[in-house]
Amino acid sequence: MTVNRDETLAQVADIIREVIGEAWVDETPIGMETSFSDDLELESIEFVALAERLQENYGDSVDFVGWLSQKSLDDIIALRVGELVEHILECAKG
Amino acid sequence: MHAVELGAGDPVVMLHGLVVGNLASWYFTAAPALAERHRVLLYDLRGHGRSERPRAGYDLETMTDDLEQVLAERGAAGGPVTLVGHSYGALVALRFAERHPERVERLALVEAPLLPGHADDLLGFLKLPEDSMIDALPADLRGALAQGGRRARRLLDGLLGLALETTLLADLAATRPPPDEALAGLTCPVMAVYGTASACLPGAHRVRALLPHARVEQLAGGHYLPLEKPAELSALLVDFTCAPPGATHG
Numbered sequence: 001m002t003v004n005r006d007e008t009l010a011q012v013a014d015i016i017r018e019v020i021g022e023a024w025v026d027e028t029p030i031g032m033e034t035s036f037s038d039d040l041e042l043e044s045i046e047f048v049a050l051a052e053r054l055q056e057n058y059g060d061s062v063d064f065v066g067w068l069s070q071k072s073l074d075d076i077i078a079l080r081v082g083e084l085v086e087h088i089l090e091c092a093k094g
Numbered sequence: 095m096h097a098v099e100l101g102a103g104d105p106v107v108m109l110h111g112l113v114v115g116n117l118a119s120w121y122f123t124a125a126p127a128l129a130e131r132h133r134v135l136l137y138d139l140r141g142h143g144r145s146e147r148p149r150a151g152y153d154l155e156t157m158t159d160d161l162e163q164v165l166a167e168r169g170a171a172g173g174p175v176t177l178v179g180h181s182y183g184a185l186v187a188l189r190f191a192e193r194h195p196e197r198v199e200r201l202a203l204v205e206a207p208l209l210p211g212h213a214d215d216l217l218g219f220l221k222l223p224e225d226s227m228i229d230a231l232p233a234d235l236r237g238a239l240a241q242g243g244r245r246a247r248r249l250l251d252g253l254l255g256l257a258l259e260t261t262l263l264a265d266l267a268a269t270r271p272p273p274d275e276a277l278a279g280l281t282c283p284v285m286a287v288y289g290t291a292s293a294c295l296p297g298a299h300r301v302r303a304l305l306p307h308a309r310v311e312q313l314a315g316g317h318y319l320p321l322e323k324p325a326e327l328s329a330l331l332v333d334f335t336c337a338p339p340g341a342t343h344g
Contacts, residue, residue: 041243041244041245043118043245043248044116044118044121044122045116045117045118045138045143045144047118047122048098048117048118048121048122049144052098065100065101065126065129068122068126069126069127069129072122072324073122073123073321073324076122
């Protein structure tokens, strides 16, 4: 699977906007440094929805559950969008 | 009902507590450890998380019907399941075991409110002045409220929506603790876990008295053990769900 960082970031940003589902997020730039907690104020239940949508999108090639299960809730909430994008790129390399 | 599955193996269903709980209470705490050996099924109770918020149906009977429906939708209605419930979720699990003893492999009750008055504690909580209400919340939610912003707004919207737009408070006020025969009649392996600083702790005495074969554990913490003691609670749940059938513990 060939994946490109900018394309993956754009896909992840679209999924984040879909999960949040509020008007303000359409106007909010989402980049590699965007913080799920400070910038997007994602709730833990929205993180679950994000993981579900990412799994649907990327299928078994990306292991979100295994990746998330190694982190505490504090670690997860402190994540930046870029860390998620890098994880997807790593998995795509095989 | 919004449901999520993790892992593969014999099914384990995890039920969260009311008002401040949702399936993320388990998803980011004990569920991944259980999912290493089990098919873990998590769902948002009605009115919580990403499930719909109907006006009525927050009584134990309807919530137990919901559990039956989730099991049927997920193709887990045939064989036995292990149930893990926190707080009111534990009461739903217990009610299911009472209805269908043959369908419950094991039952883990975390901070089950087994004495009168504990459901009322939650009612009292929702009637507290805003400052005291915040003090009574789990630490991470207190933090979210203190920071203000989107998470605080959504948390308050959820609390007020449940309190003002549903029959939750009236349904809870009408909820009675499980009768002696419901507890004494359980035939599957049971584990009850309580926080040493929780108002629900006296429930442990009732479990010991009525279910001498049950395993009773205490963790240093309050009512929100899945969030307060995730590693310790996960270890207990993994040990309990993986113990050989028929094994009993003191």
